[in-house]
Amino acid sequence: MKVGLFAPCYIDQFYPQAAVATLELLERLGCDVAYPRGQTCCGQPMANAGCAPAAEAAHRHVAACFEGFDYVVGPSGSCVLHLREHVEGAPDARYYELCQFLVEVLQVERLDAAFACRVGLHASCHGLRGLRLARASERQEPPFDYVAYLLDMVDGVERVPLDRPDECCGFGGMFAIEEEAVSVRMGADRLADHLRQRVEVITGTDMSCLMHLEGLIRRRNLPLRVLHVAEILNGSGEARNG
Amino acid sequence: MNDGARLAAADRSARVRHADRAARFVADAGQTDWHDAVLWRIRGKRDAAAGRVEGWERLRALASEIKEHTLSRLDEYLAAFEEAATANGAQVHWAADADAHNRIVRDVLRARGVRRVVKSKSMLTEECGLNPYLEARGFEVVDTDLGERIVQLREEPPSHLVAPAIHVRKEEIAALFHEKLGTPADADDPRLLAAAMREDLRARFLAADAAITGVNFAVASTGALVLVTNEGNADLGAHLAPAHIACMGIEKLIPKPEHLGVFLRLLARSATGQPLSVYTSYFCRPPPGRELHIVLVDNGRSRRLAQPDFRAALKCIRCGACLNTCPVYRRSGGHSYGATPSGPIGAILAPGMDMKRYASLPFASSLCGSCSDVCPVKIDIHAQLHRWRQVAAREGYVAWPKRWGMRVAGWIVRSPRRYRLAGRLARAWLRHAPRRLRYGSWNAWGRARELPRVPDRSFGEWYAAERGKK
Known part of the structure; x- marks a missing residue:
């Protein structure tokens, strides 16, 4: 199975450890993974800003980068959703968010990883409601949660339930800047929920949400850390623990 | 006309800057706590009531x-x-x-x-x-x-x-x-x-x-x-x-x-x-x-009926569920939208009535999508917000710095070489620029949040060094 590793631009530049963990994890699970070096950005920032024409070249570029792969897997629900919705000619079933790929395609049932920590799971909206990685709390369906399912395979993870399991953190791309006051308030409210449950590490599928939360955590010196879920599932989170 | 009505009339002709109005609302933390909690409680009651109806999603x-x-x-x-x-x-x-x-x-x-x-x-x-x-x-x-x-x-x-x-x-x-x-x-x-x-x-x-x-x-x-x-x-x-x-x-x-x-x-x-x-x-x-x-x-x-992208908004039965679930509405109050109805449904209705006045509303959303999931008639509210953003930009209601910034970003990411250079420069700047420059008044992100700690090497650079020979 030939898998193309999609490392979204801000992960590539700011959070390479999430991409490294994704790569290592996929390899350990037997995938033949390659990282097309020419990849850049999926085009979502431009499209969400209302400037979709400025994203078209990016869309074509992504499509060209990942030609010939059976699957394209990336550690970001948001960017993957954008690719699914906007990259021309991309058949739906080729672009996958990491956890979705592990559950739906690889059908992983156990992971060789340990991470002793109280973990709060941040359900990022685009993965949740766009890719349906879990049942959103407003939907009247049997509950399921891919990310929680995978986290529960990791030794020592103590997954902590939250008062509001899937409220938006307020990142939202340009929203975080244009609607700064509300964005910050939304993030602070999420953090308060995690703090109430005495969470030690907040994890999730999207580093962008976690970047926003981390920005607040560091400014306020809160006793919390953020970690991309790939790092926990890969066991590389343990090395950085403490 | 009394003063209130005169003010309201003047207000109706001005552009609504949702972010400014929202910032004023959120500045009163106590009021925001309470507004959010009251509406969240209603959302909870809605969840419970919907859960008692067998086949709720089919009914929608x-x-x-x-x-x-x-x-x-x-x-x-x-x-x-x-x-x-x-x-x-x-x-x-x-x-x-x-x-x-x-x-x-x-x-x-x-x-x-x-x-x-x-x-x-x-x-x-x-x-x-x-x-x-x-x-x-x-x-x-x-x-x-x-x-x-x-x-x-x-x-x-x-x-x-x-x-x-x-x-x-x-x-x-x-x-x-x-x-x-x-x-x-x-x-x-x-x-x-x-x-x-x-x-x-x-x-x-x-x-x-x-x-x-x-x-x-x-x-x-x-x-x-x-x-x-x-x-x-x-x-x-x-x-x-x-x-x-x-x-x-x-x-x-x-x-x-x-x-x-x-x-x-x-x-x-x-x-x-x-x-x-x-x-x-x-x-x-x-x-x-x-x-x-x-x-x-x-x-x-x-x-609106003739607009395939936006006609679904006409299905609305005015239940207000999208307001109650909206994390932005709960923290910015109905008046921040300057429109009736307010909230997510207002943000997709109002631009169709008066784009000049309401161009900021489609951007008053993190696009979390909860509105579309609670809507009892399945209006694709968050997708329409996204589409209204495109209309706003096309019609010139997105400020030029953002429009040009997006064009430049689009130009940069078209070329891997330009992208890598821009990434290196951004990381160098974030690492080495003095704090007061990084957190200047221009930086809305940094008003209440730290910028990310950036690594020496991008993933691309790591991959070239560690896996390049493979």
Whole structure:
């Protein structure tokens, strides 16, 4: 199975450890993974800003980068959703968010990883409601949660339930800047929920949400850390623990 | 015109800067806590009520399909409705826009020599600005829904579809009632306040010469109107007054009475978590000697019907569930949208009415998508917000720094070489620039948040070094 590793631009530049963990994890699970070096950005920032024409070249570029792969897997629900919705000619079933790929395609049932920590799971909206990685709390369906399912395979993870399991953190791309006051308030409210449950590490599928939360955590010196879920599932989170 | 009305009129012509208004709201942390908590509690009640209905998601799909079908043949259903309603003895009026609607209502009132009007909740008359129009022409208009009456006395628009005065605290209501109704200065017991209002309104109901109501559903095959309220104020008004004027947008139609079963099961549960509203009333024909007027209003709806990207917004049944679930609405308040309705549904309706004024609303969202998932008629609200952003940018309502910034970003990421260079520069700058430069006043991100700690190597660089030879 030939898998193309999609490392979204801000992960590539700011959070390479999430991409490294994704790569290592996929390899350990037997995938033949390659990282097309020419990849850049999926085009979502431009499209969400209302400037979709400025994203078209990016869309074509992504499509060209990942030609010939059976699957394209990336550690970001948001960017993957954008690719699914906007990259021309991309058949739906080729672009996958990491956890979705592990559950739906690889059908992983156990992971060789340990991470002793109280973990709060941040359900990022685009993965949740766009890719349906879990049942959103407003939907009247049997509950399921891919990310929680995978986290529960990791030794020592103590997954902590939250008062509001899937409220938006307020990142939202340009929203975080244009609607700064509300964005910050939304993030602070999420953090308060995690703090109430005495969470030690907040994890999730999207580093962008976690970047926003981390920005607040560091400014306020809160006793919390953020970690991309790939790092926990890969066991590389343990090395950085403490 | 009084000061409040003058201010409101001036306000209506200005551009709404949602972010600024929201920042003012959120600056009052206590108010924000409370507003968020109250609405979140309603969302919780909605979840519980929806969970008790077997096949809720199928019911939503069915409601959506009925509405889509109706919209696809709206012309036929409107004609059928007019015929049936006329046969029932109602007088049907057609209004192309808000102004025509207001004139029709005025003419009906004048023809009957009406001076005092009681009115139950109607988002349509709010949209058309009926109250100020009638008041300027010497009519006394009294809103009879408790929340609507509160915002009327405060001379401001409703902030929520279902709970118009949800932004007002109990203490503020106590002060308002003390001033307007003469309740004791320190009396803030909600029951006492509600009783005082009931007393005051009762006299106004009895004195009214006409009642204006909204419409929740209009049944094309029978010409009947369905109204739901919790206070019974629509019924009291319509049954007491010699004339009943029902104002409705043309999208309120459903084909047959049996379709009501679908919508009534969804509406109150979505709105407040009640299985049904306290009053669900079916108005068919006027009592002997009375008049029933029905005003059918277009006001931009047929234009929207012709827009495939945005027509689904016409399915809205005004339950307010998208407001309650919206993390932005709960923390910015209804008035931050400067539109009625407010919230996510308002943010996709208002730009279609006046893009110049409302261009900021599609951006007042993190695109979390919860609105679309709670919507009982499955309007793709968050997707429409995304599409309205494209229209706003196309029509020049996105500021040039952002437009050009996005163009430059698009140009950079077209080339891997430019992308890598930009990435290296950005990381170097984030690592080495002095803090006061990085956190200058230009940096909205950094006002309350740290910028990310950036690594020495990008993933691409790591991969080239560690795996390049492989």
